[in-house]
Amino acid sequence: MHSSIEFVAATPVLASLDIERSVSFFESKLGFTRMHAVQGVYGVVNHGNIGIHFWACNDRKIAEATSCRVRVIGVEALYHHCKAENIVHPNAPLERKPWGTLEFAILDPDGNLVVFHEQTDA
Numbered sequence: 001m002h003s004s005i006e007f008v009a010a011t012p013v014l015a016s017l018d019i020e021r022s023v024s025f026f027e028s029k030l031g032f033t034r035m036h037a038v039q040g041v042y043g044v045v046n047h048g049n050i051g052i053h054f055w056a057c058n059d060r061k062i063a064e065a066t067s068c069r070v071r072v073i074g075v076e077a078l079y080h081h082c083k084a085e086n087i088v089h090p091n092a093p094l095e096r097k098p099w100g101t102l103e104f105a106i107l108d109p110d111g112n113l114v115v116f117h118e119q120t121d122a
Contacts, residue, residue, distance in 0.1 A: 009049070012068035014112040015057035019043040022054045025109050029085050057110075064111035069103075075118035079104045082116075089113065096120065 016022040023043045026032040032045035032052070043054040050070055057063060072078055079094040082104070092105035092115070103117035 011051045011053055012070075013053040013055055014068065014108070014114075015059075015063035015066055015110060016043060016054035017057060017060060017063065017110050019054055019056055021109050026052060029082070029087055060111060063108075066111075067105075067113035067115065069115045069117055072116050072118055075102050075104070075116055078116055082106055 014022070019037055019039050019041065020043075023034050023037040023045055026045040026047075027034055030047065032047040035044040035046050035051075037043040040056045042056065045052050052068070052070075076094065079088070082088050087106045089105040089107050092103075092113075094102065094104040096102050097117075100119060100121045101117040102120050103115055105113050105115040107113060
């Protein structure tokens with residue numbers, strides 16, 4: 001790999017059975033900003049440097065088999081917020097992982113798993 005190449009960011013693109021519902025979920029539950037939403041086509045939300053895109057999909061099984069990881073600072077506060085919103089995945093509470101992160105996960109309305117993690121190196 002050439003040394004002048006630098007990977008800067010990644011943007012997850014999640015399957016959505018209902019673009020409007022997906023965008024609204026991330027807006028209302030997680031404080032993202034709606035950037036674009038065309039029902040049946042494509043949606044985009046942003047929060048600071050994080051963007052999440054949604055593509056229109058007809059098969060819930062695809063969304064249920066999809067996940068992404070979002071690195072945050074303040075994962076414990078986010079966990080408590082998500083717990084109050086009742087969106088924490090029942091099998092993915094806040095937990096310190098052996099690979100040096102503190103993390104938890106939520107499911108969006110279509111079944112996409114979104115893992116929020118903070119680097120701890122401990």
